[in-house]
Amino acid sequence: MEYTVQKLAQLAGVSSRTLRYYDEIGILNPARINASGYRIYGPAEVDRLQQILFYKELGFRLEQIKQIVTDPGFDRTRALQEHRQQLLAERKRLDVLIHNVEKTIAFMEGKQTMTDKDKFEGFKEQLIEENEKKYGEEIRAKYGDEVVDRSNEKLKNMTQEQFEKFKHLEKEIKTTLAKAFKNGDPASDIAQRAAHLHKQWLTHCWDNYNKEAHAGLAQMYVDDPRFTAYYDEEQPGMAKFLRDAIHIYTGFKR
Amino acid sequence: MEYTVQKLAQLAGVSSRTLRYYDEIGILNPARINASGYRIYGPAEVDRLQQILFYKELGFRLEQIKQIVTDPGFDRTRALQEHRQQLLAERKRLDVLIHNVEKTIAFMEGKQTMTDKDKFEGFKEQLIEENEKKYGEEIRAKYGDEVVDRSNEKLKNMTQEQFEKFKHLEKEIKTTLAKAFKNGDPASDIAQRAAHLHKQWLTHCWDNYNKEAHAGLAQMYVDDPRFTAYYDEEQPGMAKFLRDAIHIYTGFKR
DNA sequence: CGTAAAGCTTTACGTAACGTAAAGGTCAAT
DNA sequence: ATTGACCTTTACGTTACGTAAAGCTTTACG
Numbered sequence: 001m002e003y004t005v006q007k008l009a010q011l012a013g014v015s016s017r018t019l020r021y022y023d024e025i026g027i028l029n030p031a032r033i034n035a036s037g038y039r040i041y042g043p044a045e046v047d048r049l050q051q052i053l054f055y056k057e058l059g060f061r062l063e064q065i066k067q068i069v070t071d072p073g074f075d076r077t078r079a080l081q082e083h084r085q086q087l088l089a090e091r092k093r094l095d096v097l098i099h100n101v102e103k104t105i106a107f108m109e110g111k112q113t114m115t116d117k118d119k120f121e122g123f124k125e126q127l128i129e130e131n132e133k134k135y136g137e138e139i140r141a142k143y144g145d146e147v148v149d150r151s152n153e154k155l156k157n158m159t160q161e162q163f164e165k166f167k168h169l170e171k172e173i174k175t176t177l178a179k180a181f182k183n184g185d186p187a188s189d190i191a192q193r194a195a196h197l198h199k200q201w202l203t204h205c206w207d208n209y210n211k212e213a214h215a216g217l218a219q220m221y222v223d224d225p226r227f228t229a230y231y232d233e234e235q236p237g238m239a240k241f242l243r244d245a246i247h248i249y250t251g252f253k254r
Numbered sequence: 255m256e257y258t259v260q261k262l263a264q265l266a267g268v269s270s271r272t273l274r275y276y277d278e279i280g281i282l283n284p285a286r287i288n289a290s291g292y293r294i295y296g297p298a299e300v301d302r303l304q305q306i307l308f309y310k311e312l313g314f315r316l317e318q319i320k321q322i323v324t325d326p327g328f329d330r331t332r333a334l335q336e337h338r339q340q341l342l343a344e345r346k347r348l349d350v351l352i353h354n355v356e357k358t359i360a361f362m363e364g365k366q367t368m369t370d371k372d373k374f375e376g377f378k379e380q381l382i383e384e385n386e387k388k389y390g391e392e393i394r395a396k397y398g399d400e401v402v403d404r405s406n407e408k409l410k411n412m413t414q415e416q417f418e419k420f421k422h423l424e425k426e427i428k429t430t431l432a433k434a435f436k437n438g439d440p441a442s443d444i445a446q447r448a449a450h451l452h453k454q455w456l457t458h459c460w461d462n463y464n465k466e467a468h469a470g471l472a473q474m475y476v477d478d479p480r481f482t483a484y485y486d487e488e489q490p491g492m493a494k495f496l497r498d499a500i501h502i503y504t505g506f507k508r
Numbered sequence: 509c510g511t512a513a514a515g516c517t518t519t520a521c522g523t524a525a526c527g528t529a530a531a532g533g534t535c536a537a538t
Numbered sequence: 539a540t541t542g543a544c545c546t547t548t549a550c551g552t553t554a555c556g557t558a559a560a561g562c563t564t565t566a567c568g
Binding site: 057058088100104108 | 311313330331334335337341344345348349356358359362363366
């Protein structure tokens, strides 16, 4: 059986360019060249191509394969052993690369969480600063420096998780309060739940919670316009409503 | 601090060609070009080169590195992750290659031992054939077909190890016999040891050894010129000497 | 039988990241 | 002024083909 380039290429699953290249580098010459200059391959060439492709699949370079398939006295087993060593060395190199890449990734992620932490610390400090600016004077006058400093200290020592819960509580209080405000009853279940949430929120700031102080704080929300503004932001009257709810919740009235 | 190509190259441990190439592909352009057309690098370029080399050591291609170092908004962590995936894929490919190479080696070594086995079988058959040609007629006449066929059968069934021991014994008999022949006494210890070795050798051919047959065989070594030739090869008179030794060893005389 | 499509040829550029020349200008020192 | 070290640009070689161009041959079809 005889084949032209294309036929042999299809038979072996390679491109015709590949066969011409193999002819060029002398690893697989056609059996003969016909009158029109076409390359004609015979069964011996098919066999040799099979061998070439076999060694190529094992990752050999063509120059090596050339020696293997042209010199019948070539020590194939030794070539395979050496090739194996090369592959092992290459894999070792890859392992080192992978290890280093992973170390770098870990390092960068470390940096990332570090900056995240920094950001988080920044948030807390910013919050404290804002609080001081907005309510500091009034609050310090009312509760004394120690209480306020302790509260700020507690905030600073919060973990990210605690801090997030804290901020989440703030939101929950506002939404719950808004819902409760609609039916207008500070003694309703939902208003009382808002008061309860507010208590939980407070424990994030206060070392020791007591109902009296809670009720006092609620009163201040109404007395001090800055606090009133915070709760009345969405709906006017909310600060008063919260105070009433908390007074019912605590059983104290001042 | 400013550097020319060579200086920066030495500083960073790369070749000046590399720096020119990096300039060419736009990954690291010099800070300025002086009046003579020399590339002049500044500290910023040193930093960038460090970065380039860092990513190069992780196995990145220059095109990738170019993006990483030129675009400050580039997601390095993602690039590293993707790079890691590529490296892992490459290692997997290598693992397959290594596995296939090892399978091929095992297969070839299997073939090798197979051909070794074939060779070995060939040796045995050759030996039997030679024996038949040299001594067949005489022996079959004397001992009968059955005995000879059984002997050949026994030889064919030998393992390689047994066969090698068998051939080794042949040599040992000859050398021991040669030594014994020097002092000329077939009753001497060493001559008797030769006779004993000969008995062992015989048991490789005979199903059941007996002293009478052994003595008879010894006599034949002298009677038949072909056997005589084998033992007299080194020293004339050796066949007779062996016969005498065996006759003493067995206590039989025919 | 003419023509178009398919197949063949050679030549040659592109790939990745430089190494290695060659030919020629510049700088510092002798 | 010369020499040697250093600089420049240009360009080829490396691997195993892919891709394209320009041109010839074979095959198929109307």
